[in-house]
Amino acid sequence: GKVAVVGLGYIGLPTAAALATQGVEVRGVDVNTDTVRAVNRGEVPFAEPDLAVAVSGAVSMDRLRASTRMPEAAAYIIAVPTPFKQDRQPDLSHVRAAAEEIAPRLRPGALVILESTSPPGTTLRVSEWLAELRPDLVLAHQGAAGPVDVHVAYCPERVLPGRIMIEIVTNDRVIGGITPACAQRAAEIYRTFAQGELHLTDAGTAELTKLAENAYRDVNIAFANELALVAERLGVEVWDVIELANRHPRVQILRPGPGVGGHCVAVDPWFLVSAAPGDTRLMRTAREVNDARPGQVVRWIVEAARARPGEPVACFGLAFKADVDDLRESPAVEVVTGLAAALPDVPVLVVEPHVRKLPAGLAAYDQVRLVGAAAALERAGVIALLVDHDEFAGIGPDHLAGAEVVDTRGVWRGPGR
Numbered sequence: 001g002k003v004a005v006v007g008l009g010y011i012g013l014p015t016a017a018a019l020a021t022q023g024v025e026v027r028g029v030d031v032n033t034d035t036v037r038a039v040n041r042g043e044v045p046f047a048e049p050d051l052a053v054a055v056s057g058a059v060s061m062d063r064l065r066a067s068t069r070m071p072e073a074a075a076y077i078i079a080v081p082t083p084f085k086q087d088r089q090p091d092l093s094h095v096r097a098a099a100e101e102i103a104p105r106l107r108p109g110a111l112v113i114l115e116s117t118s119p120p121g122t123t124l125r126v127s128e129w130l131a132e133l134r135p136d137l138v139l140a141h142q143g144a145a146g147p148v149d150v151h152v153a154y155c156p157e158r159v160l161p162g163r164i165m166i167e168i169v170t171n172d173r174v175i176g177g178i179t180p181a182c183a184q185r186a187a188e189i190y191r192t193f194a195q196g197e198l199h200l201t202d203a204g205t206a207e208l209t210k211l212a213e214n215a216y217r218d219v220n221i222a223f224a225n226e227l228a229l230v231a232e233r234l235g236v237e238v239w240d241v242i243e244l245a246n247r248h249p250r251v252q253i254l255r256p257g258p259g260v261g262g263h264c265v266a267v268d269p270w271f272l273v274s275a276a277p278g279d280t281r282l283m284r285t286a287r288e289v290n291d292a293r294p295g296q297v298v299r300w301i302v303e304a305a306r307a308r309p310g311e312p313v314a315c316f317g318l319a320f321k322a323d324v325d326d327l328r329e330s331p332a333v334e335v336v337t338g339l340a341a342a343l344p345d346v347p348v349l350v351v352e353p354h355v356r357k358l359p360a361g362l363a364a365y366d367q368v369r370l371v372g373a374a375a376a377l378e379r380a381g382v383i384a385l386l387v388d389h390d391e392f393a394g395i396g397p398d399h400l401a402g403a404e405v406v407d408t409r410g411v412w413r414g415p416g417r
């Protein structure tokens, strides 16, 4: 039967395309009319390798169509954002809205899958919401003995931006059902396109597994960032220490950087902290260590700029990580914003080959300009590397000679810090 994918963002659209490519009839649903129109033209509203080809193929074969209206479908996959609010409490309003749209369309036999990263207990809440909205149907969590009309499962995505179309097919998946039958039903959907193993479990285990994966990464990046501070204080090159330590068979230190961005690794640990505030000292501290990084980098650059009064500062990279065009929650954007505020009279030259214009928050500063690499290297007295894009690796010591260099990603080892 038909599969509806609710939310056509970084996860929903690739999932819709992957299903459609395997011949499944897919209906994409999004509240954003621009997104819906773009998808129906066979276009992708953001950059992700191989996604555009998959979407335009699926649309031209008429397997994928998008709409702002919820269709009737055999299965619904919810892939809407789950941000957190100012008070660091998870915001489930988009999931709730999706459940409200889906409920009136549900027919006996339907399957509802939650893919959005969610705080523990959300899958059960979705099932409870649907039950409240449809008292005529038996939901999975209610059907102790009798037949179940609607099955509900949690199947978190775990694809890496920049490699989504590969990983969506090759990664193993964790599939957590409200009941074992729910997990079985959901597995049938993923079997159509996933080549990795499907691991069936219960919804609560799947929810915690997803959050544990990203919290694990955050804690390990915080370790690397803290080590960078220690090395700095001791006058030791941290990149050498990491390279040597990683020659140990059981050590694998990650890379320090200007902070942790994106909306997964920097967000998900808070879901765990808010679920168990008294038991999550390490995860909370890791978040604080990583969140302090952009401010530290601003101080280093400001210090370097003091040695070169009046000369422009160049910042290489704005994206939240290497080789993507995604600026959301990017520590590099935070650094450039902090610099513009700290050095109001200094031109800040931003080099970001993955975007065509500055985000509004930065465009508001007259002194901040988007320029090409050559112009930045020629004019700047201070050169900071904020993102380890492939394009920047080829910039050699002779390009940097004569400038103060702040390399936050260890790409231009040698000159500078």
Ligand code: SAJ
Pocket (backbone or CB within 6 Å): 117, 157, 158, 159, 160, 161, 213, 214, 217, 221, 254, 255, 256, 257, 258, 259, 260, 261, 262, 263, 264, 265, 320, 321, 322
């Ligand atoms: N970073 C470092 N040092 C490192 C590694 C990363 O500073 O050694 C920074 C990056 O520059 C970036 C941030 O951390 O700012 C996060 O980047 P990432 O590549 O670690 O992760 P994401 O956010 O692109 O994707 C993560 C992945 N999770 C894990 O690797 C455990 C991905 O598999 C998940 O699907 C995704 O979160 C998600 O959607 O949850």
